[in-house]
Amino acid sequence: MLYVVTGPPAAGKTSWIESRAKPSDIVIDLDRITRALSGPGAPNWNQNPTLLRVAHKARYAAMHEAFEHRTRTDVYLIHTMPSAKWLARYRRMDAQVIAVDPGRSIVMARIDAMRDPEMRRVATRWYRSRTATAPGRSAGTALEW
Numbered sequence: 001m002l003y004v005v006t007g008p009p010a011a012g013k014t015s016w017i018e019s020r021a022k023p024s025d026i027v028i029d030l031d032r033i034t035r036a037l038s039g040p041g042a043p044n045w046n047q048n049p050t051l052l053r054v055a056h057k058a059r060y061a062a063m064h065e066a067f068e069h070r071t072r073t074d075v076y077l078i079h080t081m082p083s084a085k086w087l088a089r090y091r092r093m094d095a096q097v098i099a100v101d102p103g104r105s106i107v108m109a110r111i112d113a114m115r116d117p118e119m120r121r122v123a124t125r126w127y128r129s130r131t132a133t134a135p136g137r138s139a140g141t142a143l144e145w
Contacts (some may be wrong), residue, residue, distance in 0.1 A: 002070045005078050007100035008126040009119040010110035016100045017076045025074040027067045033058050047116050067093060081126050099130075127131050 003020075005013045010058055014029055016108045021027055031045060034055040042048075066075045070093065079086065082097075090097060101107070 001074050002067065002090065002093050002095035003074065003076045004082065004095045004097045005076060005100060006080060006082060006097060008107045008123040010105075010107050010114065010123070011100045011102055013078050013080075013100045016098070017078070021074065021076050025076060026062075028059060028062050028066060028075070028077045029079065030055055030059050033062070035114065045114075045116055045119075047117065047118065080122070081129060101130075 003017075007018060007074060014031065017027055017029070034051060035042070035044060037051060037055055037058065038048075066077070069075065073110045082090065087097065104123070107123050108120060109124060111117070
């Protein structure tokens with residue numbers, strides 16, 4: 001099974017996966033990939049443009065291969081804000097798409113405490129896109145859609 005986990009930065013997507021995935025499952029998380037590719041002492045959320053470019057390429061290669069194995073093992077993919085094209089692709093693979101969102105105020109407080117301030121922009125964009133597609137949805141939930 002393919003699980004696509006969406007949500008704003010600092011929402012708890014990684015924690016959601018860690019509470020469910022087994023050691024034999026495949027987890028594709030750009031933050032983890034970036035950390036694995038970073039040199040010693042690099043920050044947990046390294047936003048170095050060159051490093052991110054390499055990490056994105058590694059993520060796409062991992063996705064391509066993991067999708068081939070989704071019938072034999074669970075695959076968890078963090079995709080913060082998938083486009084309509086990506087969502088259609090995931091649905092063709094019978095993926096479960098889960099949105100993790102503890103609420104805007106919690107996310108912004110976590111970003112202020114732990115993340116690069118630039119992530120506020122990403123979170124704002126995520127919330128704007130959700131308002132346009134799912135008005136009236138309550139915060140603090142994980143939704144499948």
